[in-house]
Amino acid sequence: MTYAKTAAFTEEQQYLSRVAKALAHPARVAIIQFLASKQTCISGDIAAELPLSRTTVSQHLQELKALDLIRGEIDGLTVCYCLNTELLHKVHQQFTAFFIEATSGAVCGPDDACAC
Amino acid sequence: MTYAKTAAFTEEQQYLSRVAKALAHPARVAIIQFLASKQTCISGDIAAELPLSRTTVSQHLQELKALDLIRGEIDGLTVCYCLNTELLHKVHQQFTAFFIEATSGAVCGPDDACAC
DNA sequence: ACATCATGTCGTATATTTGCGACATACGAC
DNA sequence: GTCGTATGTCGCAAATATACGACATGATGT
Numbered sequence: 001m002t003y004a005k006t007a008a009f010t011e012e013q014q015y016l017s018r019v020a021k022a023l024a025h026p027a028r029v030a031i032i033q034f035l036a037s038k039q040t041c042i043s044g045d046i047a048a049e050l051p052l053s054r055t056t057v058s059q060h061l062q063e064l065k066a067l068d069l070i071r072g073e074i075d076g077l078t079v080c081y082c083l084n085t086e087l088l089h090k091v092h093q094q095f096t097a098f099f100i101e102a103t104s105g106a107v108c109g110p111d112d113a114c115a116c
Numbered sequence: 117m118t119y120a121k122t123a124a125f126t127e128e129q130q131y132l133s134r135v136a137k138a139l140a141h142p143a144r145v146a147i148i149q150f151l152a153s154k155q156t157c158i159s160g161d162i163a164a165e166l167p168l169s170r171t172t173v174s175q176h177l178q179e180l181k182a183l184d185l186i187r188g189e190i191d192g193l194t195v196c197y198c199l200n201t202e203l204l205h206k207v208h209q210q211f212t213a214f215f216i217e218a219t220s221g222a223v224c225g226p227d228d229a230c231a232c
Numbered sequence: 233a234c235a236t237c238a239t240g241t242c243g244t245a246t247a248t249t250t251g252c253g254a255c256a257t258a259c260g261a262c
Numbered sequence: 263g264t265c266g267t268a269t270g271t272c273g274c275a276a277a278t279a280t281a282c283g284a285c286a287t288g289a290t291g292t
Contacts, residue, residue, distance in 0.1 A: 008167035009142035013149070017142045024137035025280085026125035029214070033129070036218045044238060051124035056281050058240060077238055077289050085219045092215035098145070099208035102152045103201045141250085160268060172251050174270060193259050193268055 016098060019091050022067050027052060028060050032083065035070065041082035043075070132214060135207050138183050143168060144176050148199065151186065157198035159191070 023029055027050060034049055035042065047057040061081065064070045068087055073080040139145055143166060150165055151158065163173040177197065180186045184203055189196040 009146055013142040013145040016145050017140050020136045020138075020145075021140035022136075024133050024140045026129040026133045027280095029129040029133050029136075030125055032218050033214075036220070047239095052280095053282050054239075055241090055283075059280080062240085074239095074288095079239065083218055088215060088219045092212070092219065095211055095215070096208070098149075099204060099211070102148050102199055103204045103208065104152070143250095163269095168250095169252050170269080171253075171271090175250080178270085190258095190269095195269065 012094075016094060019067060019069075019094075022064055022069060025060065027057070028064055031057075031060060031064065032069070035081060035083050041073070041080040043078035043080055046081065128210075132210060135183060135185075135210075138180055138185060141176065143173070144180055147173075147176060147180065148185070151197060151199050157189070157196040159194035159196055162197065 023032075030050060031046055034046060044054065044057075046061070047054040050057055052060075061070065061072070065072060068084055069091070070081055071084055073082070139148075146166060147162055150162055160170065160173075162177070163170040166173055168176075177186065177188070181188060184200055185207070186197050187200055189198070
């Protein structure tokens with residue numbers, strides 16, 4: 001991303017944007033929703049469900065795994081992916097805090113009406 | 117992003133990922149927080165607060181404006197940016213729904229323990 | 233050991249993002 | 263009108279992301 005001056009931003013801002021980037025692709029959103037829809041963890045069936053090649057899905061999985069949003073357990077021949085619900089809960093709280101901070105001000109009206 | 121088969125994903129997944137991409141950069145998170153911190157809307161002071169050139173900040177503002185997350189009112193010589201709190205509230209609800217869906221399953225334990 | 237199946241990794245082509253300088257535009261003061 | 267200020271737009275270079283074929287790895291069955 002050419003984050004020239006990354007150090008100039010808050011840790012909170014950087015983490016929030018990293019997680020947001022993880023969700024910044026419909027395939028990754030779909031992967032998380034798919035894992036959530038199955039009560040039991042699923043392996044490479046994920047690739048079969050998405051309109052992408054195994055390679056691409058694998059890369060998306062690695063990105064989600066890099067943030068520890070999902071976990072992968074090797075079960076013999078297949079790999080068992082599942083959501084890290086604890087971390088997802090924390091991330092949810094952080095996003096909520098951000099949105100509450102952003103919506104509490106209530107500066108703009110529905111149409112326009114800037115309070116300047 | 118080379119969204120080869122974008123049509124293959126849900127509208128919900130696409131919108132969620134678009135908003136996530138808007139938050140996928142610390143500068144844009146910082147911009148939203150900055151606008152939220154000021155009770156009154158601020159113009160190009162945003163550029164002065166960030167370690168980026170006016171040009172770059174302007175581009176980030178355009179990206180946020182493209183999603184209608186922020187609004188810009190021209191006030192003579194300066195432009196008055198403010199948050200679209202209504203939309204932000206809706207987006208917050210959508211994110212919350214997504215995270216609740218993702219965390220309700222509770223598949224993985226804290227350490228590992230896949231239920232496969 | 234060997235063949236087979238499920239995954240992951242590497243290399244690569246294309247598309248997008250990021251950042252900024254240079255220019256264009258628009259308003260207000262004179 | 264002219265000048266100075268505040269923004270936005272264009273164009274370019276470098277960094278990332280995206281997608282996938284080809285190959286490597288690792289476990290299972292015979």
